[in-house]
Amino acid sequence: MKRHLPVLAVILLATGVCSGQTKYRDAEVGINLGFSNFLGDLGGSRMEGRALWWDIDPEVTRPAIGVIYRQEVVPHISVRLNAYYTQIRGADSLSENDFRSYRNLSFKSPLTEVCLYVDYTLRRLTGPNRERFTPFVYAGAGMCWFNPQALYEGQWVELQPLGTEGQGLPQYPDRQPYAKYTFVFPFGGGIKYLTRSNWVFGMETASRLSLSDYMDDVSNSYPNPDYFFGFYDPATATMVAALSDMSDHTRPDLISLETGRGNPKNRDAYVLGGLFTITYHFDQVIRPKPGSCFFKEKR
Numbered sequence: 001m002k003r004h005l006p007v008l009a010v011i012l013l014a015t016g017v018c019s020g021q022t023k024y025r026d027a028e029v030g031i032n033l034g035f036s037n038f039l040g041d042l043g044g045s046r047m048e049g050r051a052l053w054w055d056i057d058p059e060v061t062r063p064a065i066g067v068i069y070r071q072e073v074v075p076h077i078s079v080r081l082n083a084y085y086t087q088i089r090g091a092d093s094l095s096e097n098d099f100r101s102y103r104n105l106s107f108k109s110p111l112t113e114v115c116l117y118v119d120y121t122l123r124r125l126t127g128p129n130r131e132r133f134t135p136f137v138y139a140g141a142g143m144c145w146f147n148p149q150a151l152y153e154g155q156w157v158e159l160q161p162l163g164t165e166g167q168g169l170p171q172y173p174d175r176q177p178y179a180k181y182t183f184v185f186p187f188g189g190g191i192k193y194l195t196r197s198n199w200v201f202g203m204e205t206a207s208r209l210s211l212s213d214y215m216d217d218v219s220n221s222y223p224n225p226d227y228f229f230g231f232y233d234p235a236t237a238t239m240v241a242a243l244s245d246m247s248d249h250t251r252p253d254l255i256s257l258e259t260g261r262g263n264p265k266n267r268d269a270y271v272l273g274g275l276f277t278i279t280y281h282f283d284q285v286i287r288p289k290p291g292s293c294f295f296k297e298k299r
Helices: 003-017 097-105 234-244
Strands: 023-039 062-076 077-091 106-121 133-146 148-154 155-160 183-194 201-208 269-289 291-297
Touching: 023 077, 023 201, 023 234, 062 269, 077 133, 077 269, 106 183, 133 201, 183 269
Parallel strands: none
Antiparallel strands: 023 062, 023 269, 062 077, 077 106, 106 133, 106 148, 133 183, 148 155, 183 201, 201 269, 269 291
């Protein structure tokens, strides 16, 4: 009998493992609707620049729309793929800060973002003991694409090809044209509710930190406008010089040649907030079947 005990133990263990292997995962697919707000050299509230949400300017808030796919990989932990489209804006004319209002720069830019997140949900919305409501937090990484533009004589002009801070001029060899894309690092949280018809309604908000300081075309010091006229044709040079310095030149104590047009020490950021999420929820059951310990079934 003792000789058969190890074999019996292995059989019982295997039976227990396979019979206990029924697992539950969930997935969601849907859309996000919300708003965006830019936080950079030109973005932000009317007063002195502050961090993230405390620097939001409602007047330049724009709608945002996105699509979402989320897949739970282990209990409480999911990976999520999100893509968004929005527009970001900033205008010194809305600021009550002396320097910013006198600087008088403004911009708008389309923005497309694709990010991969890791979500943590406090309660699970799947399995025999599923919950209906849960808060969640997330963080991730991704890319965004932008193209800053400014208004000149009634027309929106793309700023990156013009080099408004001297990019591409031989007098500024350290200033090269910037890329119109950047890595972004979102983080945020929200809440969601699972209905009995498997629709999930949620609210979430998140901040995005970028690796670019040129989403608004502003970062460095003012270039010498005379250099534009030695590089471009007269009409283009006049336009670039005007878009580079939109002040009325009455306060040299605030702005002068080679002084700070922006702050290169701070990278740009933006917020996607008030995101109302509508997704459809799929249960995935992973359980034993004859001849195998596992199979996956969706329902």
